[in-house]
Amino acid sequence: MSTIPANLRYAETHEWVLDNGDGTVTIGITDHAQQALGDVVFVELPDVGTQLGHKQEFGVIESVKAASDLYAPVAGEILEVNEALEDSPETVNESPYEDGWIMKVQLEDHSALDALLDADAYQAATDADD
16 A cells, blocks of 8 residues: 655656645655555656756656656756765655655746645545556
């Protein structure tokens, strides 16, 4: 059973979004996604300053059994990336919602968060996948 925090928003592509309350968001992959991938061995981080479009591919996460593209759940400019993942990609498995975050983004449009799934809708979507 995956953990799905109620304070986050979710994309159908299994990224989570935390509203930092200052026009920025923190983005990572969900517990469901990291469980499906298995042991993460590499995270390709995007470049700070990159302008992302909604649903644009921004990186790749690789595990011992698969590689998966990462997609931007919102549009905006990348302000920061979690450089600790370069040396410790397994942090995504160990702490997907805290230490395993991937990037922080300046939102282009705050209302884009409303288009994302809440915890209940994401739970229903993952249940349908299983």
